[in-house]
Amino acid sequence: xxxxxxxxxxxxxxxxxxxxxxxxxxxxxxxxxxxxxxxxxxxxxxxxxxxxxxxxxxxxxxxxxxxxxxxxxxxxxxxxxxxxxxxxxxxxxxxxxxxxxxxxxxxxxxxxxxxxxxxxxxxxxxxxxxxxxxxxxxxxxxxxxxxxxxxxxxxxxxxxxxxxxxxxxxxxxxxxxxxxxxxxxxxxxxxxxxxxxxxxxxxxxxxxxxxxxxxxxxxxxxxxxxxxxxxxxxxxxxxxxxxxxxxxxxxxxxxxxxxxxxxxxxxxxxxxxxxxxxxxxxxxxxxxxxxxxxxxxxxxxxxxxxxxxxxxxxxxxxxxxxxxxxxxxxxxxxxxxxxxxxxxxxxxxxxxxxxxxxxxxxxxxxxxxxxxxxxxxxxxxxxxxxxxxxxx
Amino acid sequence: xxxxxxxxxxxxxxxxxxxxxxxxxxxxxxxxxxxxxxxxxxxxxxxxxxxxxxxxxxxxxxxxxxxxxxxxxxxxxxxxxxxxxxxxxxxxxxxxxxxxxxxxxxxxxxxxxxxxxxxxxxxxxxxxxx
Numbered sequence: 001x002x003x004x005x006x007x008x009x010x011x012x013x014x015x016x017x018x019x020x021x022x023x024x025x026x027x028x029x030x031x032x033x034x035x036x037x038x039x040x041x042x043x044x045x046x047x048x049x050x051x052x053x054x055x056x057x058x059x060x061x062x063x064x065x066x067x068x069x070x071x072x073x074x075x076x077x078x079x080x081x082x083x084x085x086x087x088x089x090x091x092x093x094x095x096x097x098x099x100x101x102x103x104x105x106x107x108x109x110x111x112x113x114x115x116x117x118x119x120x121x122x123x124x125x126x127x128x129x130x131x132x133x134x135x136x137x138x139x140x141x142x143x144x145x146x147x148x149x150x151x152x153x154x155x156x157x158x159x160x161x162x163x164x165x166x167x168x169x170x171x172x173x174x175x176x177x178x179x180x181x182x183x184x185x186x187x188x189x190x191x192x193x194x195x196x197x198x199x200x201x202x203x204x205x206x207x208x209x210x211x212x213x214x215x216x217x218x219x220x221x222x223x224x225x226x227x228x229x230x231x232x233x234x235x236x237x238x239x240x241x242x243x244x245x246x247x248x249x250x251x252x253x254x255x256x257x258x259x260x261x262x263x264x265x266x267x268x269x270x271x272x273x274x275x276x277x278x279x280x281x282x283x284x285x286x287x288x289x290x291x292x293x294x295x296x297x298x299x300x301x302x303x304x305x306x307x308x309x310x311x312x313x314x315x316x317x318x319x320x321x322x323x324x325x326x327x328x329x330x331x332x333x334x335x336x337x338x339x340x341x342x343x344x345x346x347x348x349x350x351x352x353x354x355x356x357x358x359x360x361x362x363x364x365x366x367x368x369x370x371x372x373x374x375x376x377x378x379x380x381x382x383x384x385x386x387x388x389x390x391x392x
Numbered sequence: 393x394x395x396x397x398x399x400x401x402x403x404x405x406x407x408x409x410x411x412x413x414x415x416x417x418x419x420x421x422x423x424x425x426x427x428x429x430x431x432x433x434x435x436x437x438x439x440x441x442x443x444x445x446x447x448x449x450x451x452x453x454x455x456x457x458x459x460x461x462x463x464x465x466x467x468x469x470x471x472x473x474x475x476x477x478x479x480x481x482x483x484x485x486x487x488x489x490x491x492x493x494x495x496x497x498x499x500x501x502x503x504x505x506x507x508x509x510x511x512x513x514x515x516x517x518x519x520x521x522x
Protein backbone atom coordinates (compact mmCIF):
# COMPACT_ATOMS: atom_id res chain seq x y z
CA UNK A 1 0.00 0.00 0.00
CA UNK A 2 1.21 3.49 -0.80
CA UNK A 3 0.19 6.79 0.77
CA UNK A 4 0.32 8.51 -2.62
CA UNK A 5 -2.74 10.65 -3.06
CA UNK A 6 -4.36 9.38 0.16
CA UNK A 7 -3.89 12.58 2.16
CA UNK A 8 -3.78 16.35 1.71
CA UNK A 9 -2.38 19.26 3.68
CA UNK A 10 -5.38 21.53 4.17
CA UNK A 11 -4.14 24.19 6.56
CA UNK A 12 -0.90 25.72 7.79
CA UNK A 13 0.14 28.33 10.31
CA UNK A 14 3.47 29.80 11.37
CA UNK A 15 3.57 31.72 14.61
CA UNK A 16 4.79 35.27 13.96
CA UNK A 17 6.69 35.54 17.26
CA UNK A 18 10.43 35.01 17.38
CA UNK A 19 10.75 35.75 21.12
CA UNK A 20 7.80 34.63 23.20
CA UNK A 21 8.46 36.32 26.52
CA UNK A 22 4.77 36.46 27.47
CA UNK A 23 3.60 33.15 26.02
CA UNK A 24 3.94 29.66 27.54
CA UNK A 25 4.92 26.62 25.49
CA UNK A 26 1.38 25.23 25.77
CA UNK A 27 -0.11 28.55 24.65
CA UNK A 28 2.15 28.58 21.61
CA UNK A 29 1.01 25.06 20.67
CA UNK A 30 -2.63 26.11 21.00
CA UNK A 31 -2.16 29.29 18.98
CA UNK A 32 -0.53 27.51 16.07
CA UNK A 33 -3.21 24.80 16.18
CA UNK A 34 -5.97 27.42 16.03
CA UNK A 35 -4.17 29.20 13.20
CA UNK A 36 -3.83 26.08 11.06
CA UNK A 37 -7.45 25.05 11.65
CA UNK A 38 -8.66 28.52 10.66
CA UNK A 39 -6.50 28.42 7.52
CA UNK A 40 -8.08 25.08 6.55
CA UNK A 41 -11.61 26.16 7.43
CA UNK A 42 -11.93 23.41 10.02
CA UNK A 43 -12.83 23.50 13.72
CA UNK A 44 -11.20 21.97 16.77
CA UNK A 45 -13.86 19.31 17.18
CA UNK A 46 -13.26 18.00 13.68
CA UNK A 47 -9.71 17.00 14.69
CA UNK A 48 -9.61 13.23 15.21
CA UNK A 49 -5.84 12.69 15.02
CA UNK A 50 -3.10 14.53 16.95
CA UNK A 51 0.64 14.42 16.37
CA UNK A 52 3.41 16.06 18.38
CA UNK A 53 7.04 15.42 19.34
CA UNK A 54 9.53 16.14 22.08
CA UNK A 55 8.85 19.86 22.17
CA UNK A 56 5.35 19.25 23.55
CA UNK A 57 5.49 19.94 27.29
CA UNK A 58 4.66 17.56 30.14
CA UNK A 59 3.46 14.18 28.99
CA UNK A 60 3.56 15.34 25.38
CA UNK A 61 0.35 14.43 23.58
CA UNK A 62 -1.47 13.65 26.83
CA UNK A 63 -0.76 17.12 28.20
CA UNK A 64 -1.49 18.98 24.97
CA UNK A 65 -4.67 17.04 24.16
CA UNK A 66 -6.07 18.00 27.56
CA UNK A 67 -4.88 21.62 27.33
CA UNK A 68 -6.42 22.17 23.91
CA UNK A 69 -9.59 20.20 24.65
CA UNK A 70 -9.16 17.78 21.77
CA UNK A 71 -12.05 15.52 22.73
CA UNK A 72 -12.76 13.72 19.46
CA UNK A 73 -9.43 11.97 18.90
CA UNK A 74 -9.20 8.47 17.47
CA UNK A 75 -5.48 8.51 16.68
CA UNK A 76 -2.38 9.74 18.57
CA UNK A 77 1.28 9.68 17.47
CA UNK A 78 4.24 11.20 19.30
CA UNK A 79 7.07 9.96 17.09
CA UNK A 80 10.14 11.82 18.34
CA UNK A 81 13.15 12.19 16.07
CA UNK A 82 14.13 15.78 16.83
CA UNK A 83 13.68 18.28 14.03
CA UNK A 84 12.72 15.58 11.53
CA UNK A 85 9.73 14.45 13.62
CA UNK A 86 7.12 16.56 11.84
CA UNK A 87 8.13 15.31 8.40
CA UNK A 88 7.72 11.77 9.70
CA UNK A 89 4.34 12.82 11.10
CA UNK A 90 3.11 13.67 7.59
CA UNK A 91 3.82 10.15 6.43
CA UNK A 92 2.36 8.59 9.55
CA UNK A 93 -0.74 10.79 9.31
CA UNK A 94 -1.21 9.81 5.69
CA UNK A 95 -0.87 6.13 6.66
CA UNK A 96 -3.42 6.54 9.45
CA UNK A 97 -5.81 8.33 7.11
CA UNK A 98 -5.35 5.65 4.43
CA UNK A 99 -6.13 3.00 7.07
CA UNK A 100 -9.26 4.85 8.20
CA UNK A 101 -7.87 5.61 11.66
CA UNK A 102 -8.49 9.36 11.38
CA UNK A 103 -9.47 11.94 8.79
CA UNK A 104 -8.30 15.28 10.23
CA UNK A 105 -4.78 15.14 11.72
CA UNK A 106 -3.31 18.10 13.57
CA UNK A 107 0.47 18.39 13.91
CA UNK A 108 1.96 21.07 16.21
CA UNK A 109 5.42 22.33 17.15
CA UNK A 110 6.25 25.16 19.56
CA UNK A 111 8.78 26.36 22.09
CA UNK A 112 10.63 29.30 23.64
CA UNK A 113 14.38 28.54 23.97
CA UNK A 114 15.21 32.19 23.32
CA UNK A 115 12.97 33.58 26.04
CA UNK A 116 14.39 30.91 28.36
CA UNK A 117 17.99 31.90 27.52
CA UNK A 118 19.00 28.40 26.42
CA UNK A 119 22.62 28.08 25.20
CA UNK A 120 21.42 26.05 22.26
CA UNK A 121 24.52 25.69 20.16
CA UNK A 122 27.53 25.94 22.42
CA UNK A 123 26.65 24.00 25.57
CA UNK A 124 26.82 20.19 25.69
CA UNK A 125 23.50 18.57 26.66
CA UNK A 126 23.71 15.87 29.30
CA UNK A 127 20.90 13.37 28.79
CA UNK A 128 22.15 11.24 31.71
CA UNK A 129 23.80 7.83 31.96
CA UNK A 130 20.71 5.97 30.77
CA UNK A 131 21.35 7.36 27.29
CA UNK A 132 23.90 4.71 26.32
CA UNK A 133 26.10 7.00 24.22
CA UNK A 134 26.31 9.82 26.78
CA UNK A 135 29.15 8.58 29.04
CA UNK A 136 31.42 8.28 25.99
CA UNK A 137 30.48 11.57 24.35
CA UNK A 138 29.16 14.19 26.78
CA UNK A 139 32.46 14.43 28.65
CA UNK A 140 34.26 15.60 25.48
CA UNK A 141 32.01 18.62 25.05
CA UNK A 142 29.91 17.79 21.98
CA UNK A 143 27.65 20.73 21.15
CA UNK A 144 25.31 21.32 18.26
CA UNK A 145 27.86 23.51 16.50
CA UNK A 146 31.06 21.51 16.93
CA UNK A 147 29.35 18.28 15.88
CA UNK A 148 28.25 19.87 12.59
CA UNK A 149 31.69 21.48 12.42
CA UNK A 150 33.27 18.03 12.44
CA UNK A 151 30.98 16.91 9.61
CA UNK A 152 31.85 20.03 7.61
CA UNK A 153 35.58 19.52 8.19
CA UNK A 154 35.44 15.94 6.90
CA UNK A 155 33.32 16.93 3.87
CA UNK A 156 35.93 19.58 3.03
CA UNK A 157 38.73 17.02 3.41
CA UNK A 158 37.13 14.40 1.16
CA UNK A 159 35.57 16.61 -1.50
CA UNK A 160 37.39 19.93 -1.42
CA UNK A 161 34.33 21.79 -0.22
CA UNK A 162 35.29 25.34 0.85
CA UNK A 163 34.10 27.88 3.41
CA UNK A 164 33.13 30.14 0.48
CA UNK A 165 30.84 27.42 -0.84
CA UNK A 166 29.25 26.93 2.58
CA UNK A 167 28.70 30.68 2.73
CA UNK A 168 26.68 30.65 -0.51
CA UNK A 169 23.95 28.70 1.29
CA UNK A 170 23.56 31.52 3.81
CA UNK A 171 23.73 34.15 1.06
CA UNK A 172 20.83 32.48 -0.76
CA UNK A 173 18.76 32.22 2.43
CA UNK A 174 19.34 35.91 3.15
CA UNK A 175 18.18 36.90 -0.34
CA UNK A 176 14.87 35.19 0.44
CA UNK A 177 14.57 36.43 4.03
CA UNK A 178 14.66 40.09 2.96
CA UNK A 179 11.09 39.63 1.71
CA UNK A 180 9.77 37.95 4.88
CA UNK A 181 8.62 40.57 7.43
CA UNK A 182 8.71 37.96 10.22
CA UNK A 183 12.27 36.77 9.53
CA UNK A 184 14.76 37.32 12.35
CA UNK A 185 17.58 38.24 9.95
CA UNK A 186 16.41 40.26 6.94
CA UNK A 187 19.68 41.79 5.78
CA UNK A 188 21.09 40.44 2.54
CA UNK A 189 24.60 39.16 3.23
CA UNK A 190 27.59 38.38 1.01
CA UNK A 191 30.06 35.51 1.02
CA UNK A 192 32.57 37.90 2.61
CA UNK A 193 30.10 38.77 5.38
CA UNK A 194 29.80 35.09 6.27
CA UNK A 195 33.56 34.51 6.21
CA UNK A 196 34.12 37.60 8.34
CA UNK A 197 31.58 36.62 10.98
CA UNK A 198 33.11 35.19 14.17
CA UNK A 199 34.32 31.60 14.12
CA UNK A 200 32.15 29.55 16.47
CA UNK A 201 33.59 26.07 15.97
CA UNK A 202 35.84 25.46 12.98
CA UNK A 203 35.04 25.60 10.17
CA UNK A 204 31.61 27.04 11.01
CA UNK A 205 31.23 30.79 11.40
CA UNK A 206 28.33 32.42 13.17
CA UNK A 207 26.58 32.99 9.85
CA UNK A 208 26.91 29.28 8.99
CA UNK A 209 24.56 28.63 11.93
CA UNK A 210 20.78 28.89 12.04
CA UNK A 211 19.04 31.37 14.29
CA UNK A 212 17.77 30.51 17.76
CA UNK A 213 14.12 31.44 17.93
CA UNK A 214 10.88 30.95 19.76
CA UNK A 215 7.56 30.31 18.10
CA UNK A 216 6.29 27.32 16.24
CA UNK A 217 3.91 26.14 13.59
CA UNK A 218 1.20 23.67 12.76
CA UNK A 219 -0.38 21.96 9.80
CA UNK A 220 -3.46 19.85 9.15
CA UNK A 221 -3.40 16.62 7.13
CA UNK A 222 -6.82 15.44 5.90
CA UNK A 223 -8.44 12.68 3.86
CA UNK A 224 -9.42 13.23 0.24
CA UNK A 225 -13.08 13.42 1.26
CA UNK A 226 -12.38 16.23 3.74
CA UNK A 227 -10.10 18.00 1.24
CA UNK A 228 -12.85 17.89 -1.38
CA UNK A 229 -15.30 19.45 1.10
CA UNK A 230 -13.09 22.45 1.86
CA UNK A 231 -12.87 25.76 0.02
CA UNK A 232 -9.15 25.94 0.74
CA UNK A 233 -6.47 25.01 -1.80
CA UNK A 234 -5.14 21.66 -0.54
CA UNK A 235 -1.74 20.18 -1.27
CA UNK A 236 -1.42 16.48 -2.08
CA UNK A 237 0.95 14.16 -0.21
CA UNK A 238 2.72 12.13 -2.89
CA UNK A 239 5.40 10.25 -1.02
CA UNK A 240 7.47 10.05 2.15
CA UNK A 241 10.57 8.18 3.26
CA UNK A 242 12.21 8.02 6.67
CA UNK A 243 15.25 6.54 8.33
CA UNK A 244 17.84 7.05 11.01
CA UNK A 245 21.58 7.20 10.53
CA UNK A 246 24.13 6.90 13.33
CA UNK A 247 27.73 6.13 14.23
CA UNK A 248 27.23 2.57 13.03
CA UNK A 249 29.08 0.75 15.83
CA UNK A 250 32.18 2.84 15.22
CA UNK A 251 32.29 2.74 11.40
CA UNK A 252 31.80 6.49 11.15
CA UNK A 253 31.07 8.46 7.96
CA UNK A 254 30.02 12.08 8.51
CA UNK A 255 30.07 13.05 4.82
CA UNK A 256 26.47 12.07 4.19
CA UNK A 257 23.12 12.20 5.95
CA UNK A 258 20.06 10.02 6.33
CA UNK A 259 18.65 11.77 3.27
CA UNK A 260 20.66 9.31 1.20
CA UNK A 261 18.25 6.62 2.35
CA UNK A 262 15.00 8.52 3.03
CA UNK A 263 15.15 10.49 -0.23
CA UNK A 264 15.01 7.60 -2.72
CA UNK A 265 12.09 6.03 -0.78
CA UNK A 266 10.10 9.26 -1.03
CA UNK A 267 10.89 9.77 -4.73
CA UNK A 268 9.96 6.17 -5.51
CA UNK A 269 6.63 6.41 -3.71
CA UNK A 270 5.82 9.68 -5.46
CA UNK A 271 6.98 8.33 -8.83
CA UNK A 272 9.11 11.40 -9.53
CA UNK A 273 12.81 12.27 -9.70
CA UNK A 274 14.89 15.14 -8.30
CA UNK A 275 14.80 16.79 -11.75
CA UNK A 276 10.99 17.07 -11.45
CA UNK A 277 11.10 19.14 -8.23
CA UNK A 278 10.21 22.83 -8.67
CA UNK A 279 10.94 23.94 -5.10
CA UNK A 280 12.79 22.35 -2.15
CA UNK A 281 12.63 23.07 1.57
CA UNK A 282 15.94 21.69 2.84
CA UNK A 283 16.74 21.40 6.53
CA UNK A 284 19.26 24.14 7.24
CA UNK A 285 20.44 23.96 10.83
CA UNK A 286 23.84 24.84 9.35
CA UNK A 287 25.12 25.56 5.88
CA UNK A 288 26.84 22.15 5.75
CA UNK A 289 23.50 20.44 6.43
CA UNK A 290 22.16 21.81 3.14
CA UNK A 291 25.22 20.85 1.10
CA UNK A 292 25.25 17.25 2.32
CA UNK A 293 21.46 16.93 2.01
CA UNK A 294 21.17 18.13 -1.59
CA UNK A 295 23.86 15.63 -2.56
CA UNK A 296 22.07 12.84 -0.73
CA UNK A 297 18.71 13.71 -2.30
CA UNK A 298 20.27 13.52 -5.76
CA UNK A 299 20.06 17.19 -6.75
CA UNK A 300 23.77 16.96 -7.59
CA UNK A 301 26.44 14.24 -7.56
CA UNK A 302 27.95 13.23 -4.21
CA UNK A 303 30.80 15.57 -3.33
CA UNK A 304 29.61 18.37 -5.62
CA UNK A 305 27.18 20.07 -3.24
CA UNK A 306 29.66 22.86 -2.63
CA UNK A 307 30.01 23.63 -6.33
CA UNK A 308 26.25 23.29 -6.83
CA UNK A 309 25.26 26.01 -4.36
CA UNK A 310 27.68 28.64 -5.70
CA UNK A 311 26.68 31.74 -7.62
CA UNK A 312 23.16 31.87 -6.25
CA UNK A 313 22.05 28.46 -7.50
CA UNK A 314 19.66 28.16 -4.52
CA UNK A 315 18.13 31.63 -5.01
CA UNK A 316 14.58 31.75 -6.36
CA UNK A 317 14.48 33.31 -9.81
CA UNK A 318 18.25 32.99 -10.18
CA UNK A 319 19.33 29.39 -9.64
CA UNK A 320 18.31 25.86 -10.59
CA UNK A 321 17.05 24.82 -7.16
CA UNK A 322 15.07 27.50 -5.31
CA UNK A 323 15.23 26.56 -1.63
CA UNK A 324 13.86 27.84 1.69
CA UNK A 325 12.16 30.88 0.22
CA UNK A 326 10.97 32.00 3.67
CA UNK A 327 14.62 32.47 4.70
CA UNK A 328 14.74 29.05 6.36
CA UNK A 329 16.37 28.30 9.67
CA UNK A 330 19.43 30.31 8.68
CA UNK A 331 17.48 33.60 8.55
CA UNK A 332 13.77 33.23 9.31
CA UNK A 333 13.24 31.02 12.34
CA UNK A 334 14.14 27.69 13.91
CA UNK A 335 11.52 27.30 16.60
CA UNK A 336 12.66 25.34 19.66
CA UNK A 337 15.78 24.29 17.74
CA UNK A 338 13.68 22.19 15.37
CA UNK A 339 13.43 23.36 11.79
CA UNK A 340 11.40 20.53 10.28
CA UNK A 341 7.84 21.75 10.58
CA UNK A 342 8.52 25.14 9.05
CA UNK A 343 9.99 23.35 6.03
CA UNK A 344 6.52 21.95 5.32
CA UNK A 345 4.89 25.36 5.66
CA UNK A 346 6.93 27.09 2.96
CA UNK A 347 6.55 24.10 0.61
CA UNK A 348 2.77 24.39 0.99
CA UNK A 349 2.89 28.16 0.37
CA UNK A 350 4.87 27.58 -2.81
CA UNK A 351 2.44 24.95 -4.11
CA UNK A 352 -0.52 27.20 -3.31
CA UNK A 353 1.19 30.13 -5.02
CA UNK A 354 1.14 32.00 -1.71
CA UNK A 355 4.84 32.56 -1.16
CA UNK A 356 6.04 36.16 -1.31
CA UNK A 357 5.78 37.32 -4.96
CA UNK A 358 9.49 38.08 -5.03
CA UNK A 359 10.35 34.45 -4.22
CA UNK A 360 7.33 32.56 -5.59
CA UNK A 361 8.42 29.85 -8.05
CA UNK A 362 6.30 30.28 -11.21
CA UNK A 363 3.84 27.42 -11.75
CA UNK A 364 5.21 25.46 -8.78
CA UNK A 365 3.72 21.98 -9.11
CA UNK A 366 6.04 19.66 -7.19
CA UNK A 367 7.86 20.43 -3.96
CA UNK A 368 10.12 18.54 -1.61
CA UNK A 369 10.50 19.08 2.14
CA UNK A 370 13.31 17.41 4.03
CA UNK A 371 13.90 17.25 7.77
CA UNK A 372 16.96 16.27 9.77
CA UNK A 373 16.79 15.70 13.53
CA UNK A 374 19.47 15.12 16.12
CA UNK A 375 22.95 15.68 14.69
CA UNK A 376 24.66 14.84 11.42
CA UNK A 377 27.77 14.54 13.59
CA UNK A 378 26.41 11.49 15.42
CA UNK A 379 22.84 10.17 15.24
CA UNK A 380 20.04 11.69 13.22
CA UNK A 381 16.48 11.20 12.10
CA UNK A 382 15.72 11.87 8.48
CA UNK A 383 12.46 12.28 6.62
CA UNK A 384 11.79 13.34 3.05
CA UNK A 385 8.34 14.34 1.83
CA UNK A 386 7.18 14.97 -1.73
CA UNK A 387 4.16 17.23 -2.11
CA UNK A 388 2.23 18.31 -5.17
CA UNK A 389 -0.64 20.51 -6.20
CA UNK A 390 -4.04 18.89 -5.80
CA UNK A 391 -4.06 18.02 -9.52
CA UNK A 392 -0.51 16.58 -9.45
CA UNK B 393 48.75 27.51 25.17
CA UNK B 394 45.89 28.60 27.37
CA UNK B 395 44.47 26.69 30.28
CA UNK B 396 42.93 23.30 29.39
CA UNK B 397 39.22 22.59 29.65
CA UNK B 398 38.34 20.48 32.72
CA UNK B 399 36.52 17.32 31.64
CA UNK B 400 33.25 16.70 33.48
CA UNK B 401 32.87 13.36 35.19
CA UNK B 402 31.24 10.70 33.03
CA UNK B 403 27.66 9.82 34.00
CA UNK B 404 27.99 6.30 35.45
CA UNK B 405 25.93 3.36 34.24
CA UNK B 406 26.09 -0.19 35.62
CA UNK B 407 26.85 -1.30 32.08
CA UNK B 408 30.20 0.50 31.96
CA UNK B 409 31.73 -0.38 35.34
CA UNK B 410 34.62 -2.45 33.90
CA UNK B 411 35.40 0.18 31.30
CA UNK B 412 35.93 2.93 33.85
CA UNK B 413 37.79 0.64 36.28
CA UNK B 414 40.24 -0.17 33.49
CA UNK B 415 40.50 3.53 32.63
CA UNK B 416 41.54 4.19 36.22
CA UNK B 417 44.45 1.78 35.57
CA UNK B 418 45.44 3.67 32.43
CA UNK B 419 43.83 1.27 29.97
CA UNK B 420 41.44 2.04 27.12
CA UNK B 421 39.24 -1.00 26.65
CA UNK B 422 37.45 -1.59 23.35
CA UNK B 423 34.56 -4.04 23.22
CA UNK B 424 34.69 -6.89 20.73
CA UNK B 425 31.82 -9.12 19.63
CA UNK B 426 32.96 -12.72 20.13
CA UNK B 427 30.33 -13.99 17.69
CA UNK B 428 31.81 -12.03 14.78
CA UNK B 429 35.28 -11.05 16.02
CA UNK B 430 34.50 -7.40 15.25
CA UNK B 431 35.33 -4.43 17.47
CA UNK B 432 32.64 -1.83 18.02
CA UNK B 433 32.16 1.56 19.67
CA UNK B 434 30.68 3.03 21.92
CA UNK B 435 31.08 0.42 24.67
CA UNK B 436 28.08 -1.74 25.46
CA UNK B 437 27.56 -5.25 26.81
CA UNK B 438 25.32 -6.20 23.92
CA UNK B 439 26.76 -6.81 20.47
CA UNK B 440 25.27 -4.45 17.88
CA UNK B 441 26.06 -7.11 15.29
CA UNK B 442 24.27 -10.11 16.83
CA UNK B 443 22.34 -8.69 19.82
CA UNK B 444 23.99 -11.34 22.00
CA UNK B 445 25.88 -10.59 25.21
CA UNK B 446 28.88 -12.52 23.92
CA UNK B 447 31.13 -9.48 24.24
CA UNK B 448 34.70 -9.16 25.55
CA UNK B 449 36.92 -6.20 26.48
CA UNK B 450 40.22 -5.85 24.64
CA UNK B 451 42.87 -3.31 25.59
CA UNK B 452 43.47 -0.83 22.77
CA UNK B 453 47.00 -0.13 21.53
CA UNK B 454 46.36 3.55 22.14
CA UNK B 455 47.39 4.55 18.62
CA UNK B 456 45.04 6.27 16.21
CA UNK B 457 44.56 8.92 13.55
CA UNK B 458 42.28 11.95 13.46
CA UNK B 459 39.14 11.29 11.34
CA UNK B 460 37.85 14.83 11.88
CA UNK B 461 37.93 17.58 14.51
CA UNK B 462 36.60 21.00 15.41
CA UNK B 463 37.87 23.73 17.73
CA UNK B 464 35.12 25.17 19.92
CA UNK B 465 36.14 28.81 20.12
CA UNK B 466 33.15 30.25 21.95
CA UNK B 467 33.96 28.70 25.30
CA UNK B 468 36.60 29.64 27.84
CA UNK B 469 38.91 27.88 27.45
CA UNK B 470 38.49 26.71 23.85
CA UNK B 471 38.91 22.97 23.22
CA UNK B 472 39.40 20.46 20.41
CA UNK B 473 36.76 17.78 19.95
CA UNK B 474 37.59 15.02 17.50
CA UNK B 475 36.72 11.63 16.14
CA UNK B 476 39.81 9.42 16.21
CA UNK B 477 40.05 6.13 14.32
CA UNK B 478 41.81 3.62 16.56
CA UNK B 479 44.25 1.03 15.27
CA UNK B 480 41.53 -1.49 16.17
CA UNK B 481 39.35 0.01 13.41
CA UNK B 482 36.65 1.85 15.33
CA UNK B 483 36.21 5.62 15.38
CA UNK B 484 35.67 7.20 18.80
CA UNK B 485 34.73 10.65 20.04
CA UNK B 486 37.44 12.29 22.12
CA UNK B 487 39.39 15.46 22.86
CA UNK B 488 42.83 16.27 21.49
CA UNK B 489 44.99 17.82 24.23
CA UNK B 490 48.57 19.08 24.50
CA UNK B 491 48.33 20.37 20.95
CA UNK B 492 48.54 23.54 18.90
CA UNK B 493 44.95 23.88 17.67
CA UNK B 494 46.09 25.52 14.44
CA UNK B 495 48.33 22.60 13.45
CA UNK B 496 45.80 19.79 13.89
CA UNK B 497 44.97 17.91 10.69
CA UNK B 498 42.79 15.09 9.49
CA UNK B 499 44.93 11.96 9.21
CA UNK B 500 47.34 13.12 11.92
CA UNK B 501 48.70 10.36 14.18
CA UNK B 502 47.63 10.64 17.82
CA UNK B 503 48.22 8.62 20.96
CA UNK B 504 46.30 7.82 24.10
CA UNK B 505 46.74 9.85 27.26
CA UNK B 506 44.51 10.20 30.31
CA UNK B 507 43.03 13.21 32.05
CA UNK B 508 41.43 13.36 35.48
CA UNK B 509 37.81 14.50 35.34
CA UNK B 510 36.19 17.01 37.67
CA UNK B 511 35.43 14.33 40.24
CA UNK B 512 38.60 12.32 39.75
CA UNK B 513 37.70 9.69 37.13
CA UNK B 514 40.53 8.94 34.67
CA UNK B 515 39.22 9.68 31.17
CA UNK B 516 40.87 8.66 27.87
CA UNK B 517 41.82 11.51 25.51
CA UNK B 518 44.46 11.83 22.78
CA UNK B 519 47.48 14.00 21.98
CA UNK B 520 49.62 14.31 18.85
CA UNK B 521 51.91 11.27 18.55
CA UNK B 522 55.65 11.37 18.96
